[in-house]
């Protein structure tokens with residue numbers, strides 16, 4: 467409506483507006499009214515609104531799909547999309563990291579403008595309880611399409627924040643950003659979400675836990691030896707304090723290991739927890755079933771489906787049908803499973 471509003475303002479505030487008689491203004495308004503009617507008419511006769519399906523994968527290399535020249539990874543479904551559609555060879559991303567690049571992808575704006583860029587080491591959210599996220603003032607393409615009568619769904623990974631003040635305000639949730647339906651993880655797929663896949667916190671563990679524990683150990687030993695040799699008077703309280711400090715550090719570390727998965731790696735359906743902690747068993751199959759279900763339910767209305775895979779970010783995973791089937795290890799299995807999903 468903005469252009470019309472501007473037209474009204476311009477036409478009423480034009481230089482000679484004060485000189486216009488009431489009739490002239492009424493005449494102008496009628497022209498305007500017809501113009502609006504005409505615009506409404508053309509809108510209702512507009513071309514049918516196409517359904518939109520966006521598929522997104524993290525960390526997939528340009529040389530991995532067959533349509534970009536790979537001979538050993540099998541991606542027949544992606545290749546067919548490229549063959550029957552268009553294959554682009556120039557791509558610019560607003561950022562190399564999930565949180566800022568997704569913010570830009572959804573809004574079409576540089577991530578610094580929405581506060582989703584960061585200069586520190588991480589640059590992405592690594593805890594669900596982080597209080598930041600995509601501001602509700604941002605206009606996502608989902609919001610625009612929803613306002614045009616589209617049914618909209620995000621299935622898979624979000625990674626643009628969840629709550630502002632408490633665990634139920636959901637101020638950054640996908641449903642606050644134009645999506646009618648959400649199934650997936652509000653965070654991201656991390657190594658720490660899958661037991662046995664290692665951790666992204668290795669450096670933090672070293673500098674915040676292991677090194678301090680070693681320092682405390684060396685201090686206790688040194689003080690103990692000096693005390694035994696009678697070279698230094700060390701009150702027993704010092705040992706107790708140091709050992710308590712070590713115990714506290716160890717307790718915090720073990721709690722972190724124990725609670726990280728349930729608190730950060732879970733699936734939600736809209737505002738409800740769907741699985742906690744999230745299991746990687748048949749995960750792509752479940753996301754795919756949710757996506758095809760959404761498409762079927764909305765066969766009659768125009769829809770936007772944003773399927774944001776958890777593949778092929780680490781932790782790598784695939785179901786039994788795809789595990790150990792590709793020539794490129796767990797990564798290749800993940801790519802081939804994702805291709806299966808594209809074809810489903």
Ligand SMILES: *[C@@H]1O[C@H](CO)[C@@H](O)[C@H](O)[C@H]1NC(C)=O
Nearest residue numbers: 529530535536537538539794
């Ligand atoms: C195909 O993909 C695999 C896995 O990423 C990679 O190791 C290999 O070099 C690729 N082949 C070509 C020809 O790019």
Ligand SMILES: *[C@@H]1O[C@H](CO)[C@@H](O)[C@H](O)[C@H]1NC(C)=O
Nearest residue numbers: 630631632633634635636637
């Ligand atoms: C969470 O925050 C929202 C908005 O600030 C508030 O309306 C709601 O009552 C809070 N809920 C709890 C459980 O504190």
Ligand SMILES: *[C@@H]1O[C@H](CO)[C@@H](O)[C@H](O)[C@H]1NC(C)=O
Nearest residue numbers: 745747748749751785786787
């Ligand atoms: C995963 O799906 C397969 C069949 O597609 C089934 O045999 C298996 O039991 C499923 N696993 C889990 C954990 O649901």
